[in-house]
Amino acid sequence: MKLLEKFKGDPKEEKKRLKVKRELRIDTAKLQAYRMGSVVILAVVMLVVYQALRTYYDGVIIAKLPFTPFNPVTRLTHAGIQSDDLTDCGMTFIYTLCSMAFRPNIQKLFGDAFPKGTAPPGFFEQMAEMEQRLSDNDGGKEK
Numbered sequence: 001m002k003l004l005e006k007f008k009g010d011p012k013e014e015k016k017r018l019k020v021k022r023e024l025r026i027d028t029a030k031l032q033a034y035r036m037g038s039v040v041i042l043a044v045v046m047l048v049v050y051q052a053l054r055t056y057y058d059g060v061i062i063a064k065l066p067f068t069p070f071n072p073v074t075r076l077t078h079a080g081i082q083s084d085d086l087t088d089c090g091m092t093f094i095y096t097l098c099s100m101a102f103r104p105n106i107q108k109l110f111g112d113a114f115p116k117g118t119a120p121p122g123f124f125e126q127m128a129e130m131e132q133r134l135s136d137n138d139g140g141k142e143k
Contacts, residue, residue: 038107042103042106042107046099046103050095053095054092057080057090058080059080060081060090061081061083061088061090062089062094063088063094064087064089065077066087067087068086069086074086076092076093076096077090077093079092079093080092
């Protein structure tokens, strides 16, 4: 944003600022389109791996928890197991933990994650920018 602040002032600098902003928007859209493809591929691979593991480990106790999990988590830890012992843990819970732990690292490995300190604009930032563009296109006229 500091680069954009340099161009405030006369009309030539305003044109440069708008050009830089437009190029940034285009590059961000290209990056998000690139990321979308890899996110879809990763999701499909994770689903296929989940189905294969679920089929192979159906009804098998994978781990023994050192505590009794609270009620909502019990359904996840005890999924696919016919045991009455709530400290038994099935494949679904281990898979969920591993996917949450390894997904960001897999994205970094493939160069798919945003660089540290940067992130795509959030929902509210996008809405504010859209509102600003609409008001610029209207010439600031209120109906």
